[in-house]
Amino acid sequence: MKELSRIAGEVRASTTLAVDSLAKQMQAEGLDVIGFGTGEPDFDTPDNIKAAAIKAINDGKTKYTPAAGLVDLRKAIATRLKIDLNTDYDFSQITVASGAKHSVFIALMAILNHGDEVILPAPYWVSYYEMIRMAGGNPLIIEAGEEQHFKITPEQLEKAIGSKTKAIILNNPSNPTGMLYSRSELEDIAEVCRKYDLYVISDEIYYSLVYDDREFVSFASLSDDAFERTIIINGVSKSYAMTGWRIGYAAANQQISKIMANYLSHSTGAPGTMNQFAAIEALSGPQDGVEAMRKVFEVRRNYIVKRINEIPGVSCIVPDGAFYVMMNIKQLIGKTLGGRLIENDDDFAVAFLEAGHVAVVPCSGFGAPGFVRWTYAASMENIREGLNRLEKFLQA
Numbered sequence: 001m002k003e004l005s006r007i008a009g010e011v012r013a014s015t016t017l018a019v020d021s022l023a024k025q026m027q028a029e030g031l032d033v034i035g036f037g038t039g040e041p042d043f044d045t046p047d048n049i050k051a052a053a054i055k056a057i058n059d060g061k062t063k064y065t066p067a068a069g070l071v072d073l074r075k076a077i078a079t080r081l082k083i084d085l086n087t088d089y090d091f092s093q094i095t096v097a098s099g100a101k102h103s104v105f106i107a108l109m110a111i112l113n114h115g116d117e118v119i120l121p122a123p124y125w126v127s128y129y130e131m132i133r134m135a136g137g138n139p140l141i142i143e144a145g146e147e148q149h150f151k152i153t154p155e156q157l158e159k160a161i162g163s164k165t166k167a168i169i170l171n172n173p174s175n176p177t178g179m180l181y182s183r184s185e186l187e188d189i190a191e192v193c194r195k196y197d198l199y200v201i202s203d204e205i206y207y208s209l210v211y212d213d214r215e216f217v218s219f220a221s222l223s224d225d226a227f228e229r230t231i232i233i234n235g236v237s238k239s240y241a242m243t244g245w246r247i248g249y250a251a252a253n254q255q256i257s258k259i260m261a262n263y264l265s266h267s268t269g270a271p272g273t274m275n276q277f278a279a280i281e282a283l284s285g286p287q288d289g290v291e292a293m294r295k296v297f298e299v300r301r302n303y304i305v306k307r308i309n310e311i312p313g314v315s316c317i318v319p320d321g322a323f324y325v326m327m328n329i330k331q332l333i334g335k336t337l338g339g340r341l342i343e344n345d346d347d348f349a350v351a352f353l354e355a356g357h358v359a360v361v362p363c364s365g366f367g368a369p370g371f372v373r374w375t376y377a378a379s380m381e382n383i384r385e386g387l388n389r390l391e392k393f394l395q396a
């Protein structure tokens, strides 16, 4: 038979899902495995949001909507962004898609030509790398190590830019690192983007999960220039515990938004109509649930960071946002744990899962070898037990 698509053939399976599926397989075999793999809130979707979807179904809102999403939803998004991020978008600049992940993909399809480079600060969310490739682009990795708090500097950015560089993807606060850029750090990066005319895909899906009273600053709110060149990516998955509803969105200039809407209209169309009604309620209804969840995450973050730093052999720096922590395991390289020689973070994750019955994500796939990622979007009971198991696993 004829050759299949080379671009598609090069897409790698998600490392996050690989650990998760091994953990699920062990659980199915009856083993007591605790998962810290996938990043989704352990809370249920709030009742008022569920009720809005049920009402939509009962009212017969079960037909197609415009490809870019219901006008009322796009207006609700523009209003929420104005309140929370201080940006001024018309609803026509908003495109709704089937999750923030889908929005990133469509944004890349809208701006890239074959061979264009996209700057990707490492550690990065693994899907960005694959999506850049799927859209015909080439990821250009800039390393941001733990010593620089996993954040790139404007000097690094400027040095990396070449004639084919078209865009940068910034994820703030970040998955997997939990780091948050300050206003002045973002301003310095924005100045380089202006100088070299780069588009900025700013994935701000964790913006409501920021701790220690830190200020979240949206890239698009920095200046008129930043507003024009930024595509904000956002969604309801993380802030409203709605991962399964598949509603994400992008906010961009009119030209980009139009291309994204056209792209959606000929591929997926809009996400489920009743889910869009649920998202209107999430964004326009009471917001106290968002703050309540944020507070719970902050308590868990404080606990997990303290415990990790008390355990000999591992350490972590304090994440400012999202619900992830990067545990440094470099001191364990060369040791034998759970009967396995630990040569890298993949070995550690497998050994810890098989012998300690805890699933964490190795970070080599995120461009950060020597680290594993825990999520604290898990119950306090599970976090406590997971860390007890880590202690035991390292002592054995």
Ligand SMILES: Cc1ncc(COP(=O)(O)O)c(C=O)c1O
Pocket: 039, 098, 099, 100, 101, 102, 125, 171, 174, 175, 203, 205, 235, 236, 237, 243, 246, 247, 248
């Ligand atoms: C940085 C980042 N962007 C986007 C997403 C995906 O969000 P959604 O569920 O809305 O597709 C995730 C989920 O893990 C994420 O970590």
